[in-house]
Amino acid sequence: MSMQVDTTQMEKVSFNAEQLEEIRELVARYPHPRSALLPVLHLAQQHFGYLPMNVQQLVADTLDVNLMQVREVVTFYTMFREQPTGKYLLEVCTNAGCMLNGACELLEHMCRTLGIRVGETTPDGLFTVTEVECAGACGGAPVVQVNNVYHEKVTAEHMDQLIADARAQEDGGVA
Amino acid sequence: MTTLYIDDKEVTVPANTSILEACRMHGVDVPYFCYHPELKVAANCRMCLVEVEGWPKPAASCCTPVAEDMRVRTQTETLKKDRKMVMEYLLIHHPLDCPVCDQGGDCKLQDYSVEHGASQGRYVEPKRRTEDKNLGPFITTCMTRCIHCTRCVRFAEEVAGTGDMGVLNRGDHMRIDSIVEDTLRSELAGNLAELCPVGALLDKPSNDVSRPWELERHHSTCIQCPHGCDVIIESRGDEVIRIKHDPEGAEAWICDRGRYVYDAFRSDDRLLVPAVRKQGELLACDWNEALTRARELLKDKKVGIIFSPSWSLEGLTSIRLLHDAVMNEAKVAFDLHRRDMRPFAFEEGLSMSTAEIEAADEVVILGSDLRQRLPILMQRLRRRVANGKALTRIGAMNYRTNTSPGKDALIRPRDWPAVIARAMEQLKDVGKGSPAMEAWLERVPARHEAGKLLADALMAERCAVLVGEEIRAHEDAAALIHGIDLLMRSAGHGEAGDDGRNLIPEGMNAQVLSAVFGDIRTGVGELLQAAEAGELDALMLVGSDPLGDGLFSMQARRVLRQVPLVQVGAIGGQIAEFADVQLPAAAYSEIEGTFVNMEGRVRIADKPLRSIGEERPLWKVMMRLTQELGADDVPAVSLDELRQKAAVFMPELADVFAGKKGAEWRMPTARNRNARCLPSGVEPAMALDIVSRFSMYREGAWARASGLLREAGQLFALPDVLVHPHTLRQLGLEEGECVIRTASGEITHHVGTREDVAEGVLFVAKRGGAGDLSTETSASLRGV
Ligand code: SF4
Ligand code: SF4
Ligand code: FES
Numbered sequence: 003m004s005m006q007v008d009t010t011q012m013e014k015v016s017f018n019a020e021q022l023e024e025i026r027e028l029v030a031r032y033p034h035p036r037s038a039l040l041p042v043l044h045l046a047q048q049h050f051g052y053l054p055m056n057v058q059q060l061v062a063d064t065l066d067v068n069l070m071q072v073r074e075v076v077t078f079y080t081m082f083r084e085q086p087t088g089k090y091l092l093e094v095c096t097n098a099g100c101m102l103n104g105a106c107e108l109l110e111h112m113c114r115t116l117g118i119r120v121g122e123t124t125p126d127g128l129f130t131v132t133e134v135e136c137a138g139a140c141g142g143a144p145v146v147q148v149n150n151v152y153h154e155k156v157t158a159e160h161m162d163q164l165i166a167d168a169r170a171q172e173d174g175g176v177a
Numbered sequence: 178m179t180t181l182y183i184d185d186k187e188v189t190v191p192a193n194t195s196i197l198e199a200c201r202m203h204g205v206d207v208p209y210f211c212y213h214p215e216l217k218v219a220a221n222c223r224m225c226l227v228e229v230e231g232w233p234k235p236a237a238s239c240c241t242p243v244a245e246d247m248r249v250r251t252q253t254e255t256l257k258k259d260r261k262m263v264m265e266y267l268l269i270h271h272p273l274d275c276p277v278c279d280q281g282g283d284c285k286l287q288d289y290s291v292e293h294g295a296s297q298g299r300y301v302e303p304k305r306r307t308e309d310k311n312l313g314p315f316i317t318t319c320m321t322r323c324i325h326c327t328r329c330v331r332f333a334e335e336v337a338g339t340g341d342m343g344v345l346n347r348g349d350h351m352r353i354d355s356i357v358e359d360t361l362r363s364e365l366a367g368n369l370a371e372l373c374p375v376g377a378l379l380d381k382p383s384n385d386v387s388r389p390w391e392l393e394r395h396h397s398t399c400i401q402c403p404h405g406c407d408v409i410i411e412s413r414g415d416e417v418i419r420i421k422h423d424p425e426g427a428e429a430w431i432c433d434r435g436r437y438v439y440d441a442f443r444s445d446d447r448l449l450v451p452a453v454r455k456q457g458e459l460l461a462c463d464w465n466e467a468l469t470r471a472r473e474l475l476k477d478k479k480v481g482i483i484f485s486p487s488w489s490l491e492g493l494t495s496i497r498l499l500h501d502a503v504m505n506e507a508k509v510a511f512d513l514h515r516r517d518m519r520p521f522a523f524e525e526g527l528s529m530s531t532a533e534i535e536a537a538d539e540v541v542i543l544g545s546d547l548r549q550r551l552p553i554l555m556q557r558l559r560r561r562v563a564n565g566k567a568l569t570r571i572g573a574m575n576y577r578t579n580t581s582p583g584k585d586a587l588i589r590p591r592d593w594p595a596v597i598a599r600a601m602e603q604l605k606d607v608g609k610g611s612p613a614m615e616a617w618l619e620r621v622p623a624r625h626e627a628g629k630l631l632a633d634a635l636m637a638e639r640c641a642v643l644v645g646e647e648i649r650a651h652e653d654a655a656a657l658i659h660g661i662d663l664l665m666r667s668a669g670h671g672e673a674g675d676d677g678r679n680l681i682p683e684g685m686n687a688q689v690l691s692a693v694f695g696d697i698r699t700g701v702g703e704l705l706q707a708a709e710a711g712e713l714d715a716l717m718l719v720g721s722d723p724l725g726d727g728l729f730s731m732q733a734r735r736v737l738r739q740v741p742l743v744q745v746g747a748i749g750g751q752i753a754e755f756a757d758v759q760l761p762a763a764a765y766s767e768i769e770g771t772f773v774n775m776e777g778r779v780r781i782a783d784k785p786l787r788s789i790g791e792e793r794p795l796w797k798v799m800m801r802l803t804q805e806l807g808a809d810d811v812p813a814v815s816l817d818e819l820r821q822k823a824a825v826f827m828p829e830l831a832d833v834f835a836g837k838k839g840a841e842w843r844m845p846t847a848r849n850r851n852a853r854c855l856p857s858g859v860e861p862a863m864a865l866d867i868v869s870r871f872s873m874y875r876e877g878a879w880a881r882a883s884g885l886l887r888e889a890g891q892l893f894a895l896p897d898v899l900v901h902p903h904t905l906r907q908l909g910l911e912e913g914e915c916v917i918r919t920a921s922g923e924i925t926h927h928v929g930t931r932e933d934v935a936e937g938v939l940f941v942a943k944r945g946g947a948g949d950l951s952t953e954t955s956a957s958l959r960g961v
Contacts (some may be wrong), residue, residue: 070343070356076347
């Protein structure tokens, strides 16, 4: 897929006052505004859920860098996402330690259970499954990160339970 | 200075030079890909490894500064192995499709592969696949060949100033991408193909046409703007394949106008055979018949001659000789953009070189759309801003320069007197007034704050003032230029060879024109007026196209309908429709000749291409015509004789042709010490000022004849008539059809808006229904 975009056709987005305040603080920590690119991208991703081109443009304008420089950073780090994800992002580590402890089988199991392939999102928009590089918790392999929470020594049953719990919560509308 | 040893040879280089540059300075060959002398150092290809005594591992020479007594080795067994490995890595994903790659034969990767690589790769895994990019009409891509040197990325950021290329992803997934679909928004795009060390970015128009070893190279001068860049015309037989930047030239890049104009060399618009009009139709004929017809129209008649400034110095001189020998009653004009024919305090041409301008303490652009007019100079100024140096712009249209100098003022042409007056006041306040200034100030009641920027800049020790077309085409230009001259004198910039007075000319050879035609020139407006009044029997256009270019198209159209026309030139264009006789003159690629650029640099082109039709160098056509018109003696029968005659007008030329002046010598610009014009005080008749907008893709007969430039022109087109949105709102109008009223009538035309142009100004492109508007200087707008 070509990543080329028509920048004039993008819908405009903006940060709210609180976020702008936070950005000001972040920028103040560095000698140049552009140095705050990483933390500001994290902030933007938290707020918008992912980093589509118009959000990247917003970050670029905010820090007075050009869009390409933002894209270079966003695409370099796999933790930044240019595509929307489901409400629950299930990131499975498949590096050596986790792989030896069954991460690949686990990943396959999850995909089968959810009926999607790696990188895809369930039609109800709840779950996205991705494969990531070392999560830095090899002692607890295999590791699955669900949004911001680490789950260690995850088995298929454990995973089913996690998914079922999430579903129940959604049905109850308590999310 | 630092002294070090490269392969045991002692060399001395300026401190902080990189090892690679030190090697290059002393002719030591070190291979490299990502290094480029005009770009920042990226040090990502690792091809430039050298060994430094005492260092544990090899160093990338492009990013390692020299140190005193450093001992560098460039040819060791270890390095041989290292380079082999680097090559193996670089070639991992490379497709090895040299036989079908246009870069083949002219490719660093190929050359280094032979020189430093292994004959066989060990990589057997699948190679990556990448998608090709759409980078607009001039660049075609084959991104699988990319070695990620990031030269193109740095070029877009540092040189083009658009920053729309970048490196996405990392590791094995790394790839070069651009941000905007369909194009690079740059007038320098063509340079990318030359810049890319491999065949990833290639010249689109000439792709798959030829192989480098089939081509002949001709050093030439681009005449498409006053910059006169050094170019190399590459041809196969008589056919021009492409135009490239000349690595030995004075500038580091050339622009797309100068590069892709070659399409015009082979266009149907070329005049290749003589022709005469019979029963309303232009029919090809032989030279004799055409000359006979020309004689009937011109001999003993009252004739007006309008010629283009971009002929070679010899061609221009031959026009003067024709005039002196057999047509000394003729009116002669050439500047399609000058309304005010009074002498200027400083005439056209730059007093400084572009490098000196880039390095000056302050640079002020007064009323010029420099990115379109002089893209290569603008590029230097952009680099200047990037290096933290000051740049001031005052003018009606400061947009699209791809840089933000910070000191910007948008003004209308009618504000110029007030701007200059404000600057004068400021100088007076610090005790730098003069009686001459008082006389000038007396005529201008208003003051405009933008003048502060000008006065501030003038306080610097070395200040380059670039006076552009908005002032040069002003009805009161002589007074404005006198005012600027006064300002500069008072601020301590006395007259000298490189005194910062730079009047940007319309075309090439400005200094030559002042010297050769200074005493006989008239204004194009005046000439056309005389023709309209029935005072002229015939018109001769020599390469000039007053319909497509300049400020006089409306009058020119009326005149061409009523007066017989002899057309001499290389391009027929829309003038052909009116021609009674056509005499084909050779293109600038086809002549031996001398060109002088805006800085006064002299370049002699001596290895021309052959003519492709019956066209002859202009000087031969002119001399033949002189003979036909009854001269007893033809003034010059060879280039040498012509050069001797030229030296009568410009004595320094004798030394230039004798090779006694160095390559650095620059022809001085003309000065008129007694040109003391005071502002007229006349206000424009209507509320809005008209500013004619120049497009590098559309203006000039050559550019219009190039299909490639036409295509680009369409891609980058702005609405033909533009105003600031406030201006429309104040008039209670909306973007769309409006009635534009000028002294010469009304037209209904679409009016678009842009926020980065001066309020109260109507910007008009030189084409279509709006094309004739630039004849007028003011207008009013109302709803339909
Ligand atoms: S496209 Fe060419 S210039 Fe650009 S990074 Fe690749 S090899 Fe270098
Ligand atoms: S800047 Fe002017 S002279 Fe140089 S290549 Fe472009 S058009 Fe030609
Ligand atoms: S030229 Fe030195 S690393 Fe590329």
